[in-house]
Amino acid sequence: MAEQHEKLADQGPKVYDNQDGSVASSSTQNASPIADERARRELNAKLANPLSGYTHHELEEMGEAYVRKYQVGEEEDIQAFRKGAILAQNPNKLDAITGITDEDKAILTRELKNRWAQPRLLYLVIVLCSVCAAVQGMDETVVNGAQIFYSKQFGIGGTDSRSTWLVGLTNSAPYLCCALIGCWLTVPLNHKFGRRGTIFITCLISAIACFWQGFVNTWWHLFIARFCLGFGIGPKSATVPIYAAETTPPGIRGALVMQWQMWTAFGIMLGYIADIAFYNIQDTPNIQGLNWRLMVASAMIPAVIVCCFVFMVPESPRWYMSKGRHAKAYKSMCRLRFSKLQAARDVFYMHTLLEAESGLRLGQNKMKELVVVPRNRRALVASEICMFMQQFCGVNVIAYYSSEIFLQAKFSEISALSASLGFGIINFLFAIPAVHTIDTFGRRNLLLTTFPLMGLFLFFTGFSFWIPDETHHTARVACIAAGIYLFGIVYSPGAGPVPFTYSAEAYPLYVRAYGMSLATATTWFFNFVLSITWPSLLHVFQPQGAFGWYGAWNFIGFFLVLFFLPETKGKTLEELDQVFSVPTRQHAAYGARQIPYFFKRYILRQDVPPARLHELGEVEYHESTFVMEAEPDAEKRV
Secondary structure (H helix, E strand, C coil): CHHHHHHHHHCCCCEEECCCCCEEEHHHCCCCHHHHHHHHHHHHHHHHCCCCCCCHHHHHHHHHHHHHHHCCCCHHHHHHHHHHHHHHHCCCCCCCCCCCCHHHHHHHHHHHHCCCCCCHHHHHHHHHHHHHHHHHHHHHHHHHHHHHHHHHHCCCCCCCHHHHHHHHHHHHHHHHHHHHCHHHHHHHHHHHHHHHHHHHHHHHHHHHHHHHHCCCCCHHHHHHHHHHHHHHHHHHHHHHHHHHHHHCCHHHHHHHHHHHHHHHHHHHHHHHHHHHHCCCCCCECCECCHHHHHHHHCCHHHHHHHHHHHHHCCCCHHHHHHCCCHHHHHHHHHHCCCCHHHHHHHHHHHHHHHHHHHHCCCCCCHHHHHHHCHHHHHHHHHHHHHHHHHHHCCHHHHHHHHHHHHHHCCCCHHHHHHHHHHHHHHHHHCCCCHHHHHHHCCHHHHHHHHHHHHHHHHHHHHHHHHCCCCCCHHHHHHHHHHHHHHHHHHHCCCCCCHHHHHHHHHCCHHHHHHHHHHHHHHHHHHHHHHHHHHHHHHHHHHHHHHHHHHHHHHHHHHHHHHHHCCCCCCCCHHHHHHHCCCCHHHHHHHHHHHHHHHHHHHHCCCCCCCCCCCCCCCCCCCCCCCCCCCCCCCCCCC
């Protein structure tokens, strides 16, 4: 049994210890670039499904060997792992497996037919992740209304350069912390405290920082409190999606990645609601600015809720496994599945995937691999374009400063806060359809459609400030609000959910964690850039120029996506290798050919063939493993 269990190490490229102790592929001993590329492709193929190629008998033996080696369970559990190992290879082929009970077969059939038929405890995990996303969204927007009041109270409410930069610095403090420190604490916190512990610690930090903000009396004190808030936002934004992915079945995993963005939008809406709810609170004799203090402190409520029930859900089985605690991993998974057979299937597959990841390395720094390997570099460029443009499309200018923008448009304070709430509601409601459109319309198509529209609506918003307020007040107010709302409608299903989804799937598995860390740090850094510069940009450029600046960036983003962003919708891991192996010059030429095709097809209504990226069979991979197929295999494990 042990020999068959160790057969995993014989799939893909063989590995040997170098003199320095690093691990290198046998096919890369001569440092041949072709051999290196072959090793990478075989490594990624193995990670796609490390159980492919085994017979049912071999899988049963491997499942039993796993239980006995790690003392996972009793005799009943051994039988579950023997059958679960076969299921792990291909969960869709139930009829090919003998010896499973009618009850187990009914549970597995229901799982295939209705992916949302899951245990109640798993739905509690989903609720936990949703509330965590709301914590983040609310943290980001309560300051929108509060800055109307604290900027005046702290003497930074003027239009001079010092005031505008200090307002921007104070508002952007959490995102500066996220980019420089917070995001990079994710790995050590998860290693030490686990997923639940990290979520508890970060939500506790968020709650304390929000409470702290309500007691500050200077702008620099508020800056310190908000900077500390970044220690809660950064690691949480990376940990919660990981926790959701490690506890949920593959069938609903992608939808949960999407729901992170949707429930963040819900939290953004809650922040606007809090601004309106506390607007009319009057100061007491001993407290100045009670209304804005309650606004910023109210963001602690969802964080406290998470802290109260985070330990009611199981720890991530994958985290337990990474610590060598396999029995606890199995017990945790049993709580998250209807049957022991389901739990054994998912635990065994998780174990074999972890062994494949740890047993095969190319002997090169992973961050270096992101840059020097062409396939990885193209994924890096595409991912960074997504993350950069998610910020430079201008959305967080509206999310953080919409109240000030509406005030400049001659709204009253309460009307400005109400108009901001309208944007929050739109942002949430129009994020819901993206759960469907991102997998039907496609990532690239969504961005190509929404970027030009967002640019036009920002131009419309900025130019509406030229409407004379004295003679056409109603028209001016209506046009500015309409431009911002139309921008939100287009942003929510496009540049909102696509970047994180795209970045999570673009990288090969063996460098995905590093790529996602870089992507997260990128989005928070440019979030900080937008937040700190907008007040000064608005003062110098005026609203027309400031909105025009970000409107222009949306058109730049359109061409960046057109030339450098391959479509990843519905692709298996092997097919993604093919997509990102197309040379950048060739993909840019393909994007250029799409412009005349679109004009002839949809403007002139001519019947012309679509532009093609490459012909069938033009891109090939090593031997039979990576040869381009006519149709994708829907049964591949991703």
